Amino acid sequence: MGNHTTVSTFFLWGFSNVPDQQGLLFVVIFFSHVTILTANVSIMVAIRLSHNLHSPMYFFLCGLAFSETCTTMVIIPRTLVDLLSDSKMISLPECATQMFFFFGLAANNCFIMAAMSYDRYTAIHNPLHYSMLMTRKICFLLMMASWVVGILVSLCIVIIVFSLSFCDSSIIQHFFCDISPVVSLACDSTYLHELVIFELSAFVLVGSFILIMISYVFIVTIVVKMSSAKGRYKAFSTCSSHLTVVSIHYGFASFVYLRPKNIDSFHEDMLMAVTYTMLTPLLNPIVYSLRNKEMKLALSKVLGYANRFISQMANKKSCEHLENVQNFNK
Template identity: 75%
Template sequence: MNNHTTIITFLLWGFSSFPDLQVLLFVLISFSHLTIITANASIMAAIKLSHSLHTPMYFFLCGLSFSETCTTMVVIPRMLVDLLSVSKTISLPECATQMFFLSVFGTNNCFTMAAMSYDRYTAIHSPLHYAIWMTHKICAQLLMASWVTGIVVALSLVSIVFNLSFCHSNIIQHFFCDIPPVISLACDFTPYHEMAIFMLCAFVLVGSFILIMISYVFIGSVIMKMPSAKGRYKAFSTCSSHLTVVSIHYGFAGFVYLRPKNSDSFREDMLMAVTYTVLTPLLNPIIYSLRNKEMQTALKKVLEHANKLIPQRAHK
């Protein structure tokens, strides 16, 4: 970071506009956070313990659940502290660290969903060669590529943002260190910086979305050629959960990061950010469990196993 940066701490002022609602927000977000951790942990445990779920689709779902849990751990605990705190201060290195990990997990989520769409295309287009084309090694390489891409993009974004000079104000109109409200405080933010940040965000959101849409165009063409309605319904049902999650994720993320910014848009962005940092990780495991009988069966086994362990520990 450059020596001419004069601001060394920021104020996360996102929820200060609602002083009378902060206790209620604390209770609601705390409950949501516990539910997110429990739901995603249950999904990961079910996939790990159930041999029938040791397939590429659930391998990627486990990776997505882990990444989304990490995303909430970066944002929500700090948000809860600030809801009950008076100062709401965050140092510049802490802000940069939070932005880095959010960018890593956010990028990883996007490209993991792209890998999931490719997996669905392979399963529907070439079911006989599916086991050959989607080996455990290939799946691990796709997931690793998502993480590496996330790290590279995050390093690029953080190096651009935190090499700027912050001297106008130290009040971030948000509840975490998101890119748009932070760069609005910079003194030397130029169109070149804006273009670089926009291109990185577009690469993640638009690039991964195009990969997903290409997969689904081919999936749709294969499904339409199937002779029986039952076969078409079965093929589409394997993609419905993923399509629902993709629609929710890209709808909110695209609204926040790809539309033009002004000082009046930060309030709308903050409300949207609550949705994709709290609601989306909460909905994803619900969507996958409600629409998937295999997952429902595995989750029941996990709950039964947990219920058996509780009396045993209490007896000891």
């Protein structure tokens, strides 16, 4: 280590290069976060309350909405605090915890999407025995497998990253503890660490993507052999929402985590991460709600329940206020 000073805290540089725009960024990110939470919670409530949505496809969609919500909760609240604070310091244990939960949840999202593609293949390949092949137990096991794999991969990445020694520089060129900006601060040789991290990232992104593509190769093979044009259209329409979400998710994630890294690329990665952490969780419920009649109907019921509840609370407050005024006059 020589004369180096060991680092125990980091400075999240984030949006510090645009100090005049941090107030505007706070407002935009805050309302984006509220919208994300509202949209994903609405999806989960709609699936929970609507009995016709108690099927494997919506079970996985509910799991994805929950995971996406948790992912944003790991990143965005801290970012909002940093935008209003002059001190953007984060301790080493806090940084490790943030990295662990973010990548664990992100990996979980990938494998849930793979489980959703298998569910679509099963529904199209063997619709008569679909309920027997995709039982509640099998769906639960697939969901748990996604969580376990995500947690294990994330744990391995965090152990590898924070086994390094950090010295001298403590400025993370990002708004959260992303892998590459943190590894770049290490004073050790990082070649082998970066190679293992890349392989783990490829396992999650490429591995889950291959599983998805295998399912869709079989789906396309089955659909092409269908004699009815109406049947082909119906089969493809059931997969369109999932394919849209997969394209958006893997496009952004692959750009950030599977391309060669250098210091000059950190700014591009940070801008892409804004899209990846804030836009993708918002697009998922929008895509599924706009392209699905059953989901539209369920969401309209949820909104109706919410409006009635708000109206009842407002009427109750009005009655209480009127009663207080009458009591006061007496």
